[in-house]
Amino acid sequence: MGDDIMGYNGGVALAMKGKECVAIACDKRYGVQNRTIATNFTKIFEYGPHCYVALCGLATDVQTVAERLKFRTNLYELREQRKLKPNVLYNMLTNLLYEKRFGPYFVFALVIGLDPKTGQTFLYDSDNIGAISDNVNLATVGTASEYIFGLGELFFKPDMTPDELFEATSQSLLNGFDRDSASGWGAVVYVIEKDKVTVRELKARQD
Template sequence: MGDDIMSYNGGVALAMKGKECVAIACDKRYGVQNRTIATNFTKIFQYGDHCFVALCGLATDVQTVSERLKFRTNLYELREQRKLKPIVLYNMLTNLLYERRFGPYFVYALVAGLDPKTGETFVYDSDNIGAISDNVNLATVGTASDFIFGLGELFFKPNMNPDELFEATSQALLNGVDRDSASGWGAIVYVIEKDKITLRELKGRQD
């Protein structure tokens, strides 16, 4: 593990699509390089009813970006008098990051969400200056993302139901963090459906 500022605190996140459901997951480790400080550090934040953002990178910037995004989304819902959609949240996030492109936040981001009327699913990722991506089947950011992306492609199949999606996301994440010293200590997984959101905590290797 290098001295790169993005991997200084470690951590990883993954988002994956199913049929009218979408999952987003992250590990629970907060560390300073190879020293583990806490094992309950969430990197996933909810905005609106069916929209989630995962942020990985420098822990202080994770908290700053999540708070600033919360302020903007609250303002949007007050002003527009309507619920936040995943694409709007993603545009807000990329704008927030791009505004600081000459002194960027040290975070990579994932946005996962669902349109509760149509059931359409959304998974986007972004780098630290707000580069925009297409709506993809799976995306991952963080120190173990190289391992997890390959595993995610292996476990992913089209039109998974919520249980299959949970299983695929969990297996990809847990097996990926086992190969990375900067992430781990269990995980949390959100499965987002039209009418409910399920949160599960996973036990992982405690080392």
């Protein structure tokens, strides 16, 4: 993992759907290959009341893409005079990544959202050149993603309550990055519902 530019700084993110709720979570580690530099590096960014993006990959590109996306979303809201919808945010992100396809950003992305009126949930993932994905139930990106995806499928069940969703997301993430030296050092989990967002921090192995 450490030799690959995508895994150079480590890190992982996971998103999962429930019934009228959706969760997104990431680890807190920022490292250079196997050396841990910081344990408070955020990979989840808010772009609206019910819209979040998680970015994993090269740390400098994570911050660049997050800032550029923020600029575009602000511009959209000014021009359109309305709040961003999750599918619009996803299209905006994939356009941003595809524009740079000949010298791509080294990031993988997850986009989640919820329609506060209907309760419909959205979960998309994207590679570093903005390949379009379907609205899926479960997605993960980052260095521990191959471990976490299997665990996520094991814990996932349709129509989970917010508490069940938090538990499934947390267990998948914690058990997954215990098997990966490039991610870990605690986690942050966001559970988005129609009327509220719950943010919890998880403690994990510190090695």
